[in-house]
């Protein structure tokens with residue numbers, strides 16, 4: 001998944017626009033973008049939307065639902081409304097640690113069983129940096145649940161929690177706390193053997209800054225990014241689709257190792273390539289393949 005577009009669940013218009021946006025996944029939101037008064041209507045609309053998309057052609061975006069966090073008292077009602085419609089996964093905000101993913105895993109088992117769904121079909125993507133304690137335990141996700149599909153992060157809730165005046169400096173770079181949260185997400189996702197997904201960029205009219213920020217994320221190891229506006233989707237897809245040149249280079253590395261009988265090290269055009277280069281090339285080819293199949 002390169003692009004994951006947030007769509008408030010209580011907006012029929014945006015749900016329809018999201019479907020046509022070209023996003024690899026939609027995150028139907030029941031949390032921050034939906035007012036308390038609209039939660040019940042939003043649950044119903046989310047379930048109807050998912051059921052209608054899942055009943056249609058199979059080539060649409062993956063569908064995730066962002067539920068309300070486990071301390072909100074609303075998570076069970078969210079899950080009871082949407083799991084039976086068969087979403088691809090649940091996004092868990094304000095996840096405190098791997099233990100929260102394990103708790104959600106157990107609840108999903110119950111809801112899946114009640115709906116007659118196969119055990120484990122609903123995946124989980126937690127947002128792992130929305131509280132200070134969560135950032136400090138980001139390493140706890142490895143091995144928590146076979147449902148884990150990726151980790152993502154958020155800066156806004158964390159900044160509110162710590163009382164930071166801003167998340168970025170005058171040059172648009174994240175300040176240290178947020179850089180730490182961002183890189184914790186990359187390391188924690190890789191340690192858990194799932195993909196790291198970059199956070200949203202709220203200033204959706206500033207395309208140049210968005211592109212710069214997204215390219216930096218790709219360079220640093222993110223394999224996809226969340227969007228808040230349809231205009232961000234094609235830009236994300238483009239940045240996270242490996243170029244033909246990069247793909248050819250990776251193919252050459254993999255082929256050279258294979259041709260040499262899979263040794264520890266090979267030379268291509270006077271440059272040394274060893275096992276980490278092979279691993280990187282294989283990962284890039286896997287991403288290129290996934291991008292082609294969307």
Ligand code: COA
Pocket residue numbers: 005006007008013014015017018029032033200227228229230
């Ligand atoms: N998904 C689907 N459609 C969207 C969309 C989204 N996330 N954001 C905007 N659109 C639609 C608008 O409804 C509008 O449709 P129209 O042309 O038929 O009227 C069109 O795209 C252009 O939108 P625009 O006028 O540029 O923006 P806006 O002022 O209507 O909306 C936001 C701005 C921020 C309110 C909107 O982008 C949004 O709701 N984003 C998601 C918020 C969210 O989910 N936040 C939680 C995660 S941080």
Ligand code: MG
Pocket residue numbers: 032093154156157
């Ligand atoms: Mg939030």
